[in-house]
Amino acid sequence: MPxxxxxxxxxxxxxxxxxxxxxxxxxxxxxxxxxxxxxxVEHDPVLTVGRSGHPENLRAGEQELxxxxxxxxxxxxxxDVTYHGPGQIVGYPIVSLGSLPGGRDLHRxxxxxxQALIDCLGAFGxxxxxxxxxxxxxxxxxxxxxxxxxxxxxxxxxxxxxxVDPDLSHFDLIHPxxxxxxxxxxMASLLGQAPPREAVLARLAAAFSRVWxxxxxxxxxxxxxxxxxxxxxTSHV
Amino acid sequence: MPVTVVxxxxxxxxxxxTIGKWLKKVGDSIAKDEPIVEIITDKINIxxxxxxxxxxxxxxxxxxxxxxVGDPLGVILAAGESLPSGGAAAAPxxxxxQPAASSAGAREPAASRPAASPQPSAPAPAMSGAAASRPSAxxxxxxxxxxxxxxxxxxxxxxxxxxxxxxxxxxxxxxRGSGMGxxxxxxxxxxxxxxxxxxxxxxVGTMAxxxxxxxxxxxxxxxxxxxxxxxxxAPGSREVEVRPLTNVRKRIAENMLRSRHNAAHCSTxxxxxxxxxxxxxxxxxxxxxxxxxxxxTYMPFIVRAVTRAxxxxxxxxxxxxxxxxxxxxxxxxxxAVHRDQGLIVPVVHDADGKTIVQxxxxxxxxxxxxxxxxxxxDDIQGGTFTITNAGMFGATxxxxxxxxxxxxxxxxxxxxxxxxxxDHRVVVRWMMTLVVSFDxxxxxxxxxxxxxxxxxxxxxxxxxxxxxxx
Numbered sequence: 001m002p003x004x005x006x007x008x009x010x011x012x013x014x015x016x017x018x019x020x021x022x023x024x025x026x027x028x029x030x031x032x033x034x035x036x037x038x039x040x041v042e043h044d045p046v047l048t049v050g051r052s053g054h055p056e057n058l059r060a061g062e063q064e065l066x067x068x069x070x071x072x073x074x075x076x077x078x079x080d081v082t083y084h085g086p087g088q089i090v091g092y093p094i095v096s097l098g099s100l101p102g103g104r105d106l107h108r109x110x111x112x113x114x115q116a117l118i119d120c121l122g123a124f125g126x127x128x129x130x131x132x133x134x135x136x137x138x139x140x141x142x143x144x145x146x147x148x149x150x151x152x153x154x155x156x157x158x159x160x161x162x163x164v165d166p167d168l169s170h171f172d173l174i175h176p177x178x179x180x181x182x183x184x185x186x187m188a189s190l191l192g193q194a195p196p197r198e199a200v201l202a203r204l205a206a207a208f209s210r211v212w213x214x215x216x217x218x219x220x221x222x223x224x225x226x227x228x229x230x231x232x233x234t235s236h237v
Numbered sequence: 238m239p240v241t242v243v244x245x246x247x248x249x250x251x252x253x254x255t256i257g258k259w260l261k262k263v264g265d266s267i268a269k270d271e272p273i274v275e276i277i278t279d280k281i282n283i284x285x286x287x288x289x290x291x292x293x294x295x296x297x298x299x300x301x302x303x304x305x306v307g308d309p310l311g312v313i314l315a316a317g318e319s320l321p322s323g324g325a326a327a328a329p330x331x332x333x334x335q336p337a338a339s340s341a342g343a344r345e346p347a348a349s350r351p352a353a354s355p356q357p358s359a360p361a362p363a364m365s366g367a368a369a370s371r372p373s374a375x376x377x378x379x380x381x382x383x384x385x386x387x388x389x390x391x392x393x394x395x396x397x398x399x400x401x402x403x404x405x406x407x408x409x410x411x412x413r414g415s416g417m418g419x420x421x422x423x424x425x426x427x428x429x430x431x432x433x434x435x436x437x438x439x440x441v442g443t444m445a446x447x448x449x450x451x452x453x454x455x456x457x458x459x460x461x462x463x464x465x466x467x468x469x470x471a472p473g474s475r476e477v478e479v480r481p482l483t484n485v486r487k488r489i490a491e492n493m494l495r496s497r498h499n500a501a502h503c504s505t506x507x508x509x510x511x512x513x514x515x516x517x518x519x520x521x522x523x524x525x526x527x528x529x530x531x532x533x534t535y536m537p538f539i540v541r542a543v544t545r546a547x548x549x550x551x552x553x554x555x556x557x558x559x560x561x562x563x564x565x566x567x568x569x570x571x572x573a574v575h576r577d578q579g580l581i582v583p584v585v586h587d588a589d590g591k592t593i594v595q596x597x598x599x600x601x602x603x604x605x606x607x608x609x610x611x612x613x614x615d616d617i618q619g620g621t622f623t624i625t626n627a628g629m630f631g632a633t634x635x636x637x638x639x640x641x642x643x644x645x646x647x648x649x650x651x652x653x654x655x656x657x658x659x660d661h662r663v664v665v666r667w668m669m670t671l672v673v674s675f676d677x678x679x680x681x682x683x684x685x686x687x688x689x690x691x692x693x694x695x696x697x698x699x700x701x702x703x704x705x706x707x
Contacts, residue, residue: 006484008614011613051257051258051282052255052257077282078281078282104247105248106251106278106279107247107250107278108248135279148280151282151284153270153284221610222612222614223485224485
């Protein structure tokens with residue numbers, strides 16, 4: 001029986017701390033000191049700029065953004081500019097690609113992330129899909145979930161941001177992922193009301209379990225988290 | 238020989254990638270498997286690990302340029318090597334799916350890679366047991382591959398197949414090709430290698446059973462008659478039930494050992510006369526039950542006594558790093574909770590600012606949620622000191638393990654009537670043994686003993702201080 005992938009909901013975590021945490025978790029996974037894991041967080045408003053990032057996709061200047069309390073962080077994931085903020089479910093699967101059914105196949109991994117998000121949205125009656133060539137999950141012409149991934153030692157990190165009920169006006173700060181002609185939506189804007197976060201996470205875990213053909217355990221008891229993994233997170237608690 | 242880093246196979250539909258960032262500059266030294274360059278495809282950025290150690294000799298594709306799968310990106314030089322004239326003559330280093338393992342196996346001298354063999358557990362007899370003309374996959378990594386590799390010249394083979402055959406030291410003419418015109422494919426080679434390995438293993442099995450110790454056989458004396466073994470056949474007599482470790486158990490084990498390894502454990506104890514508190518709690522119990530619906534235990538009183546004493550002996554509420562002591566100015570008390578799943582320590586945050594009833598409510602709630610696995614991250618983090626109650630199950634004393642990196646832990650035990658001496662007379666009092674285990678690196682014996690004595694004083698005379706706590 002394949003080992004279960006625990007889903008830990010870490011709640012609101014400052015972006016930079018979560019980033020340090022992820023980098024540490026990758027090393028631990030690569031050394032087999034931690035299992036494949038899906039970490040769920042929520043961030044304060046932040047703009048992250050991926051490796052394909054173009055500064056012109058920031059609509060406000062960096063100084064201006066910082067003055068408004070929005071951090072701008074360059075990161076190693078693929079993709080352009082992404083907004084994170086309250087009301088999103090941000091998922092960081094720290095998984096060894098070799099342990100997934102798709103193996104060490106980068107595009108397959110992206111498609112699997114998309115499929116899980118599509119299935120999850122489907123469980124709420126939303127007909128979501130892909131919009132090639134743009135990675136991400138879309139309902140009609142509007143993007144509901146963004147994806148950006150990095151791989152180190154063949155362990156994936158970064159991941160996806162699903163708009164459950166964020167303040168959509170915050171996306172005006174950027175051209176999401178550099179795509180200027182398409183819009184952004186949230187589950188709340190599409191359904192008329194926001195589903196409970198726990199319900200979304202439960203559906204998401206079920207969807208990942210199907211896509212990855214592994215048990216996905218949500219919610220995983222937090223005390224099973226290796227305490228060493230948590231070190232970078234403790235400073236804000 | 239210089240090793241060329243190439244764009245590896247990154248997925249079925251991935252034919253090319255953009256060079257994101259060179260993480261190493263020419264001349265930088267590189268450890269094996271260290272990320273050296275980023276390749277971006279779609280929304281994934283992968284850091285390519287170095288196939289071998291050395292220094293980065295040359296960058297062939299600059300940042301921002303697009304490279305196809307299989308394209309050379311750069312050259313790694315081993316110690317003492319220099320770039321070959323012409324620059325691009327280095328051997329390609331990518332394996333289709335395992336760039337690191339395959340290239341290292343083929344090129345380095347055996348002595349320099351003690352742990353590189355992918356089958357370190359293969360028994361030595363496998364060498365002699367395997368047919369010489371069909372070495373198993375295990376033998377191909379023994380460092381002789383390049384010396385004895387049969388020639389594949391003259392055969393129609395793809396570069397990948399040629400390379401694979403060379404890696405496994407195979408004579409391709411022995412392999413039946415399933416490709417067009419009998420051409421040998423990658424799958425043919427892999428199947429052949431697998432069959433060879435299986436055959437070799439099977440033959441070893443018949444020649445030398447795993448339990449035999451060949452090196453001892455020549456000189457070993459003729460064995461005596463075996464001593465009759467006890468019969469294990471009686472049902473249940475020696476039964477062992479094997480269960481996998483749960484994650485909770487793994488974490489508990491980790492944490493306990495971390496504490497034992499890092500802290501200098503020392504324990505001291507004292508006898509506490511709980512008679513006054515037993516009476517006080519007896520008077521309040523019913524009221525708290527009817528008014529708040531809570532079971533009033535001794536724990537809230539003990540927590541309050543502890544936070545008061547911690548303020549007087551701050552080092553017991555501290556923790557240490559290699560260079561610093563962190564004195565915490567808040568008092569968040571962890572309370573060890575027994576559960577069937579395993580021990581857990583939820584935390585009452587800022588316990589010094591809470592009333593006895595608040596503490597009773599919070600402790601009860603944490604215990605319930607701990608057993609139901611409903612604790613949040615906040616509930617189990619940020620403690621500064623821990624209390625564990627071994628008395629709940631009848632223990633009269635124990636030496637608890639510190640909840641590292643905290644400085645100390647208090648063990649509370651069974652409250653029982655004992656005969657004690659007061660004013661030269663033997664009387665019956667409600668007594669409890671109180672133990673503090675402390676990290677002797679950080680906490681000297683004196684403050685530990687004085688802290689414990691202070692907790693004892695507070696518990697023995699609760700009415701003197703509880704008025705400002707309720």
